[in-house]
Amino acid sequence: MNSEVRHAAQVLRAGGLVAFPTETVYGLGADAASAEAVARLYAAKGRPAEHPVIVHFATADGAFEFAREVPDAARKLAAHFWPGPLTMVLKRSPKAKDFVTGGQDSVGLRVPSHPVAQALLREFDGGIAAPSANRFGNVSATTAKHVVDEMKVEFVLDGGPSEVGIESTIVDLSGGDVRILRPGRISEPDIEDLLKMKIQKKTAGSPRHSGGLERHYAPKTPVVLVPSHALDAEIAKRGDAVAVLAFSRPDERVDYWIRVPKEPRACAQRLYAALRELDAAGCGVILVEMPPESAEWDAIRDRLTRAAG
Ligand code: TXA
Ligand code: MG
Numbered sequence: 001m002n003s004e005v006r007h008a009a010q011v012l013r014a015g016g017l018v019a020f021p022t023e024t025v026y027g028l029g030a031d032a033a034s035a036e037a038v039a040r041l042y043a044a045k046g047r048p049a050e051h052p053v054i055v056h057f058a059t060a061d062g063a064f065e066f067a068r069e070v071p072d073a074a075r076k077l078a079a080h081f082w083p084g085p086l087t088m089v090l091k092r093s094p095k096a097k098d099f100v101t102g103g104q105d106s107v108g109l110r111v112p113s114h115p116v117a118q119a120l121l122r123e124f125d126g127g128i129a130a131p132s133a134n135r136f137g138n139v140s141a142t143t144a145k146h147v148v149d150e151m152k153v154e155f156v157l158d159g160g161p162s163e164v165g166i167e168s169t170i171v172d173l174s175g176g177d178v179r180i181l182r183p184g185r186i187s188e189p190d191i192e193d194l195l196k197m198k199i200q201k202k203t204a205g206s207p208r209h210s211g212g213l214e215r216h217y218a219p220k221t222p223v224v225l226v227p228s229h230a231l232d233a234e235i236a237k238r239g240d241a242v243a244v245l246a247f248s249r250p251d252e253r254v255d256y257w258i259r260v261p262k263e264p265r266a267c268a269q270r271l272y273a274a275l276r277e278l279d280a281a282g283c284g285v286i287l288v289e290m291p292p293e294s295a296e297w298d299a300i301r302d303r304l305t306r307a308a309g
Contacts, residue, residue: 001116004157009123011155012037017044019133019147020120021159022112024085024168024184025140025272026147027056027130038099038129044151047136052102054087054110056128058121063109066127068093073195074173080194083113085164085185089172100129106174116159132167137216139272139307140167146276165269166299183299185268216306219279223286223308231289238285243278246289256281264296271300275307
């Protein structure tokens with residue numbers, strides 16, 4: 001892996017793109033200081049230029065050089081959750097250029113914990129701009145194979161399946177308060193407990209979020225969310241052309257059924273691979289059993305709601 005990491009860092013220095021594993025999902029990386037490299041990144045993803053990208057660093061000190069103000073809450077979050085599946089949006093410093101911030105006055109910063117991501121970041125010794133390594137709008141990749149199946153990348157580092165399985169929690173601290181822009185493994189109660197405060201609910205359409213989060217994490221096959229009690233009737237109604245993602249045991253009427261664990265962390269870890277597999281089955285619809293309403297399922301409900309459009 002050492003020589004592969006060195007090669008990957010060379011590709012990045014030459015302005016190329018490298019896909020690499022993180023503990024959340026695979027990232028598609030480019031040198032965050034190079035306008036040309038980041039332009040290539042957006043083209044490879046098919047992503048509109050005004051969407052900001054997260055910049056990854058080996059350490060919190062490195063990350064905070066891209067911020068011009070680091071509130072106490074950000075230092076506490078970094079000390080507790082970095083390296084790990086948390087992204088912080090902070091007011092940007094001059095090092096964070098328009099081509100990574102989408103022209104906004106803030107920047108998304110993350111210090112991933114995956115050992116291969118850490119090795120790459122240390123070897124490269126700079127910020128790596130990296131969105132999830134999937135085509136814009138599709139579900140994120142949690143294995144190297146998912147990346148290769150869906151896009152052309154100069155080099156892919158294979159670090160095995162991502163452990164968290166869904167994208168990092170994004171916390172916005174650029175506006176004087178603390179807001180969660182995207183739920184993830186690190187939950188709202190985790191953050192409230194650490195900061196000893198109540199988090200503001202995000203307000204829809206607030207300008208700070210414009211050009212913000214992708215609308216879909218969606219397979220090509222339509223996804224329909226179904227309450228547990230209605231799943232049986234929905235399958236009967238639709239006949240045999242359905243794929244099902246559920247917490248319950250397979251039903252013999254359905255050929256493509258993936259049972260996921262009814263525990264949020266284990267479910268998140270399997271979620272995107274399961275959606276990809278069911279998408280490939282070529283059914284008319286993917287029926288997904290709705291997860292429980294409790295806070296620990298927030299991140300999964302968020303991704304499934306987006307997948308269902
Ligand atoms: O887990 C993750 O965060 C993965 C891995 C690779 O680190 N990355 C990821 O990147 O999910 P991406 O680009 O697919 O999603 C990043 C989200 C986007 O929706 C983007 O709009 C938002 O973060 N974002 C980035 N910078 C922002 C900023 N300054 N203000 C508001 N939202 C921002
Ligand atoms: Mg993404």
